[in-house]
Each structure stands twice: as C-alpha cells, then as structure tokens.
Amino acid sequence: MSTNEANVPTLPQPKNTFTIKVGLIGDAQVGKTSLMVKYVENVFDEEYTQTLGVNCLDKKIKLGSADIVFYIMDLGGQREFINMLPLASEGARAIIFLFDLTRPETLKSIKEWHRQATGFNEMAVPLLVGTKYDLFVNFDPEYQVQVSKQSMRYAQAMDAPLIFCSTSHSINIQKIFKVIIAKLYNLTMRASEIKQIGDPLLIYKHLGSKRRFSENPSSRNSSSRTPSPHRSP
C-alpha cells in the first residue's frame, strides 16, 4: 500500500491565475512608462521615450497556489493617442491617473482624464499618483503644501487613493500595486499611511473602497496543470 502510494507521482495542485488589467493614464511626460518599466523590470532610464500608442507589459506575482498577473497598459499622453483610450481603460480593474508633482497643470488635467476614462469604465478602482517626488522635494515648501492639498482634494473627489512616488528613487512604486490588490480583494495593508505634507504621501485606507468591482467580471481565472513556473523566452 505504502509502496504503491510512493510510486504514484504527486499530482500538481491546480493553480489559479488572477489577471488584473491596470491602465496608466495621464499627461505626456509624467512618467507612465517609467513607472510601468520600473515596477516590472526594476529599471529606470532618465532618457525620455515617447509612447507611440499603448505600451503593454505584464508582471506575474506568485502567491502560493495563486498567480496574480498585472497586465499593465500605458497610454501615450499626447492628444493624438487619446482615441486609443478605450484600449487602456476598458476592462481595467484599476486605473492609475498620473500627474507630475512638479507641473501642477498635469494635476488639473486629471479631471478630464478621469471624465473620459470613467466614461468607459466606472467600475475600475482609481488611483491618483503624483510622480517625480524626488524633484518635488526641491520645491518651495509652500508649493509643496499647495500641491499636496490640491491633489488630496482631487483624490477625495475621485475617491481614489493618493500616492506620491519616485521612479528613480524607488519610492512607493511597489505600494501602488499593493494598494490595488488591497482594494480589489479587500485586504488590509500593513503599510502605514504617510500623511504628512512634504513626505511621499500614501493615503489609501479610506479612499477607493467602493465596491466597484462587484459587477466587473473581467477577473477570470484559469486552472493550470503545470505547477512549475514558466519562463518567458
């Protein structure tokens, strides 16, 4: 009996894959592609490369018997690509609205981005992310106060978690995607919020918790018979 059992190869446990499509939206040169590449490949390049359409990258995180695949779509910020907005926003479970902390006009245009993106997808969890925090700290304290308050008001209006990040200095990059998971699956993040003006803000607990995903069946799972991770070529 026991020998027979020993000879039987153990069956691999079924794996569930949860795909989370994330759209990155915002004005040109706010750092959407940099954020995406930094998160996926931990690479930051100072050189600016214009996105000519929609960039796509995916990132798999193995969580025991489950895999979470972030499928990130980054829409070029130039107006000429805005007719591709449905590509980045439709079916997304989270939409990250990015603005440049050193350019307040990029925050102001979040209103329009939000209007248009939610026109295609009202169920996605929105996040408001201010980029280039490493440059932001060089600015006048009064400027920092005003931008922080205004972005907080925008976050409240959007019911979106507010995160200041720096791609070049690896500040709050991982947190963005952890907040997405926390909001989508109603998990409690251990990371404490950063609320003090001047710090890289991380305010998420009471924002973005509306059950937007209740009618969004875009998260589908598929069972896999292979337990071993696979490598991309």
Place this chain on the structure above:
Amino acid sequence: MSIRPSPNDDIPETSFEDIETTLSPINRYKNGYNQSSPLRKQMPPPSTTSSESTTFSGNGNRYSTHTESDDADEEGKNFLDEFEEFHDKDEYQDIIKAHFDGRKRSNEKKTGMGGLNAFAEENGDNIDELADQFDQNLTLRARKSSEIPTLKLDKNAKQPNVSLKKSIRMPKSFERVSRRGIGNSRSASNLRVNWERPAPTNLRYKKSMPLLSREGIINEEYEDNNYEEDFEDDFKFEKNMLQPQFLNREPQLKPISPRQYTITTDETLLTPQLHSRHKDWVNPSNLNHFKEQQRRKARESGSYRKNRESVNHRLKTIKQEIDQNTPIKKGKMIYNPEKRTWEGNEQSLLRFRDVDTAEKKAIVITDKKLPYSSGSRARISDAKRQSNPKIVGKMMFDAQNLQWLRVDGQEEDPFADIPDYIPVTIPLDGGPQRSATAMIPQSSHRDPTKKRFSSTATTRFHSLSTTPYDFTFQIDSRTLEKFYHEENRWSKKVGGWFILDDPDVTSTNNDQKLPDPQSKNFMYEIRNMVISSARN
C-alpha cells in the same frame, strides 16, 4: 470592419484591433498547458478595432507572461506579507484559497457569472450546464425588461401602461423605482410575468375569515393614470390663489459680524487626512529613507543593459494606423476628432466642481471674547449680570442657563394662555372601573376581580346614542335608524360569540358603553376566535 460611427447603439463600434490571442509561447512548447496568454482567457479583449488599423510594433517574438520564478516567488512572499491577512503565516495556500477563491465566488454569485466561470474551470466539459446557466440568465434578464413580448406593451411607450390603485399612485418620477410595488397587483399578475413575486402560500381563505392579508391587494378601480389632476382635486383649491405674493420670501442671510466672531480660513478642513509639516522638510539627500527595499538580488555587472534590453524585448506597443480624425462612438462616449477628446460622462466633472473654485474656502467661526462695554445692560437679570454677555441684535446670551433672552426684558410668551397639559381621560358616565374595558373570548379565562370584560361589540349603537360628549357630529334620525338595523344585523351574527352573563353587562343591558377607544385588543381577540373556529 468599418470604423465609421454607427447610429445603432446596440452594436459596439470597434476601433481597435483585438490583441492577438494565440501568441503564448507556452503553447508552443508545453502541450496540454492550458494557461495561455492572459490576453486571451483572462480578460476580455482590451479593445476592439479594425484589424487593418492597428499593429503590434517591436520585435517579432510572441507575447508571453513574464515570470521570473525566483523573483516572483520572493516577491510574492513579500507581497503577501504586506497584508494583515497573510502576515506571519507560513502556509499561504489555504488562506489564499479561502480568501481569493471565496471572494471570487461571492463576486461570481453577485454578478451571475458563477456558472460561466465554473464552466471555465472544468475546461468545457459541461456544455449543457453552461447552456442552462446562460438560458437562466437570459430569462432573468428578459423578465426585467419592459420589452418582452408577453407583456404586449408598446415598445415606444416609456412606461408600461399598468394601472395602479389610486391610493398608491405616485409621481411619474417614482414609477420606475416602484416597479416592485406592482407585484401584488392584479394587473401585474395578468401580465404573466412573475416579477420577484413571493411564492404563493398554501393558506386558503374562508369566507367567514377576515381577509386581513388582502389589504395589500390592489384592485383595478381606476383606469386613468393622471396623477397631477388627482393631486389637485384632492386639495380643492383655486389655482389663482397661487400667486407669487403668497409665497414666502427666501430668508436673506445676514453677514456674520466680525465684531462678534473670529472668522478664519481653514483649508485643512477640506483635506483632513493631510497633516501639516512639523519636522524638517525632506531633502534630496534623505530620500533614501523612503526607498523601497530592492526585491531582487544584486545583479552582476552588465545586468542593467540586459535588463534594459529585456524591457525593450518584452515591451509591446500597440499602434494605430487609423486616421485620428475619424469620429468614433463607443458606448456613451463619442470621440471628437477636432477637439481630440472623448465627449460624454460630463456628470463626473461635478465631483471636481468645488475643487478648483477658489471661492470655496472652509472657514472656522469662533467666539470672539468681547470686552464688556455696556454697563446699562447689566441690570436686566441675573443672566445679564454676567461679566461678558454676548449680545446679538435684541437678544443676549445667558451662558449660565444656555438660553437667549431679550435685552429689554419684554419677553412675550405666546403660549401663556395654553395650559401645560391636557386632562388625559374624560370618564363617561360610568365610574373609573369601566374605563378600561376589554373583551375576552369565550374560551379565555376571565378574571372577575379586574372587570375587564365587556361585550361592547354587540351594543355599539346604543352606546352611540348615549354618549354625551360627542358634539362633533349631528346624526339625523334616519341615519340612526340605519345604524340600528345594521347593528342588529351584526349583533345577530356575532352575538353568540360572547358571554353575556357578566353582571355588568346584563345589568346595564342596552346601556353599555363603548370599549376603551385606545385599546384595539378586542379586534385581535375576534381575529383569533375566527381563525380558531375556521380551523375547527
């Protein structure tokens, strides 16, 4: 496929190409591996477009899900450790299964997609089940539609022509909300559509049984559906009375006197989650304090270049070759090529209405401690003898009793002539021992000491004629005669239900009084009796 705008809203306009879904490298060298590119199975096509108009750029390699096993495992642990639900748990498996799967199933239940996803998990073994699920969903959806053929409603009509009882009729704006309300109506039942109707119970009504539960049944008493006219008819007022001079004027807000209050602008009220800075501002030199830990091991030299190449290798760019001047309609959004913007969803801008307006400032109004200046006012009362009274207009605040008093002391009490309380009970011609009478059924135990018994139901007519306090109604003899006959008929029918040998009852005979009007207990007693007799 044309990208031209289509007038038909039901057919989604496609503007982008479906991302190719057969590119998974796993399928190339792993037979039987069902996990394909997430683009195909795990999400709907990100968008739609004409196949001639969008291309993938970059390399010719096929798309794959990027995973580096070590990094992914390590990052997965770190990732889970970030959440309270998984912190310091060695075995993630069960928790993950319980949490994610449980949530997923609950979501599926809510979305009605449970059957579909269950089907997906079984790799398509049970097509019949899926068909049933689909059929069920379709039926459910159809039942909620107002355009199902069995309803035989006019498709062009905005509201179904369902007649409701006049008493429950409501403004048109509420009719849509109140769809469930017609579930009990005969009109609804005639439509043969079971709109979330409760299942019929097995209780059958006898003729002699009071139809208490039928109160909710709506009869087709009125066919007209003109709410507004009925509304006006109920009031019987003349329309010419509605002149502007009869309308109350809007009270004008008086400016707050800065002499009495300190008014400061406090924007922190609008952003309560932000804390003001109480330590040194962050310098570029101490940015590392916020730096996230590197999740990956230190790479060997030249890895950056490899990484960069890997990024360029894997990064897909979806380009469009359609003319960006082409108008597109997608759902409720319409692309305006001239403005290069999507139009629609304007109501979402209302959220930001107050954000950008500089006029919207949160202000804090605090009490200003005024120096005591008017010695003449101190003579009015004890409250006014306080050292620093606050006076607004004619009123002075009595801080001791927390009330406002007139400065001149000419308090007028418009309620002076009204007594503080109203006598609770006015006894009829009987004594107090008769005021709290109630009936008990024949089968019930009767306590003679408390004298709660009175069979007043059979003698209402007589009590009416002897009530001396009823000045409200003038009842003519003809009506009284009618009452008399009706009462006799009623007494004949239900007279045997009650014990009439009570000394009080028999002695007073026809001079019995009404039961306590506040007590409706005898009604329940009657009901219970009828139900019990119906069962027997």
